Amino acid sequence: MPELPEVETTRRGIAPGVSGRQVLAVDVRQWALRWPIPAELPARVTGQVVRGIERRGKYLLVRFEHGTMLVHLGMSGSLRLISAAEPLRRHDHVIWQFDNDLSLRLNDPRRFGSVLWTEAPAEHHPLLRDLGPEPFSEAFSAEYLKRLTAHRRAAIKTTLMDARVVVGVGNIYASEALFLAGIHPARASGRIAHPRYERLVAAVRQVLEEAIAAGGTTLRDFVGGDGRPGYFAQQLRVYGRASQPCRACAAPVRHLRQGQRSSYFCPDCQK
DNA sequence: CCCGATTCCTGTAGGC
DNA sequence: TGCCTACAGGAATCGG
DSSP: OHHHHHHHHHHHHHHHHTOOEEEEEEEOOOSSSBBOOOHHHHHHOOOTTTEEEEEEHHHHHHHHTTTTEEEEOOHHHHHHEEEESSOOOTTEEEEEEEESEEEEEOOOOOOOOOEESSSSSSGGHHHHHHHHHHHSSSSSSHHHHHHHTTOOOOHHHHHHTTTTTTTSSSSSHHHHHHHHHHHTSBBBGGGHHHHHHHHHHHHHHHHHHHHTTTOBOOOSSOTTTOOOOGGGGGGOOSSSSSSSSSSTTTOOEEEEEEEEEEOOOOOOOOO
């Protein structure tokens, strides 16, 4: 599922093929995604040259001279850069045609993704404005987490997945990071000592780095910009491994439901 | 302010 | 074999 590593993998996969290229046409076949695609987007983007592609949290920012296109992959979305001659697939919702005979295609069976357009500074966009720090930035620190959660009773797993706290960490990597940090997913975030937050910050970074290196995690839909799946699923320590032995201590991994979401943890390694 | 529940969507797996 | 239900999950939004 597209969390930070999958979005970053996508960015790295498509950036070389689209940066500096001109958009010849935009074909929207399904306007109703998580948010409606702005009606003016094809006209705004057509004819412009891609200046570069950045990432903010799970959003891709496609920079043009006169604005920024925001792309979010939701939970089943993928972007592939392929030959313009390739036949369309089911759930290919948006097709960008470039001047190098390549086309970028957004495929999203569940349509939780979004494609938006803004001419204001992108960081002012309502969907980006309240985002927390990037996990690899200095702003994401034990001090920051400790202060932010001082009086919070919500479970740390839920807190980690809140994009206002830190961006990019979804359901899979939240479970993985908490395992690495030795913290129980249901522990109240306000009751975690500073040294344990130090471990958590390092764990979040470690698991995201490992996943990026593996090209992301593919459980079902995800493919990178080149159409290949990610291979981090094989390295998952607890996610999806209920009743299988913990890779550290062999105790059976447990499953827990937190706010309609599945969490996985080792009852011996995580307190 | 905080926090948990609900909501959008489709494909798939499991039960009977 | 086929029907039905549960589940997967990012994240905005709503209600307490």
